[in-house]
Amino acid sequence: MNPLDGPEAGERCDRGPRRWLPTPLLAASAALHLGAAAATLARPRLWPWALTAVAANHLGLAAAGLLPRSRLLGPNWTCLPTRSGAPGGVAITIDDGPDPDVTPRVLSRLAEFHAQATFFCVGERVERYSDLAQEIVRRGHAVENHSQRHRHNFALLGPGAMSAEITRAQDSIRRVTGRSPRFFRPPAGLRNPFLQPLLSRLQLHLVSWTRRGFDTVDRDADRVYGRLAHPLRSGDILLLHDGHAARGRNGTPVILEVLPRLLDAMGAKQLQPVTLTSALPP
Secondary structure, X not given: OOHHHOOOOOOOOOOOOOXXXXXXXXXXXXXXXXXXXXXXXXXXXXXXXHHHHHHHHHHHHHHHHOOOOOOOOOOOXXXXXXXXXXXXXXXXXXEEEOOOOOHHHHHHHHHHOOOOOEEEEOHHHHHHOHHHHHHHHHOOOEEEEOOOOOOOOHHHOOHHHHHHHHHHHHHXXXXXXXXXXXXXXXXXXXXXXXXXXXXXXXXXXXXXXXXXXXXXXXXXXXXHHHHHHOOOOOOOEEEEEOOOOOEOOOOOEHHHHHHHHHHHHHHHOOOEEEOOHHHOOO
């Protein structure tokens, strides 16, 4: 198993601060930039060393943004809060929809098990398939923010473009469903240092996952299920996809084969599928 896709021993799954504060990495980066500037002004011959240090720091920040479960750039839900309102809960999160072919069948599978899930939806798809987005909410599930257009270069955007992607999706989802998202997941989970100040301003929680199934690229339902279910524990946040879902050899979207098995396994362990919203601490 990829070590980035499973909770570490003793991992704290708290909700994180709502007011933005720089992490130690970001504070150290700011200090390095100031020190490099001061050194260059005091002794101009040091500029190659200062430039090298700043470049190395930028590479480190970029690497931190490529680790979806990292907290190096700010608070990040990789599991449900330790003092959440949903003890024994597991959050099934479903990304990249709504999809007119797959999402209705996902909703049917969830209804068979009386299970709730969180759908991280793309704003422009919510607008295009508004009836389907409304049906997700009508059935008791949550619709959260997965950006307006699901741009693959999201992590390379500056603060203005990144803010536009997030706020436009907030508006699209609120206008269609009547509810404002409280959580955000960036496309592919990738981000940069500009993201957390924006989320704090918008009062949004950043969410990644405890484990993901890689069900957009893996057509084998057994492997996808194995990544999600072993081990299966209270507080897990699991990631599947209704949008861009891979199809098995029989043409069935992998999520439709995995979801019933996953819900059966949760029932056997007396775990309750919950939305992320229900897990917010009082």
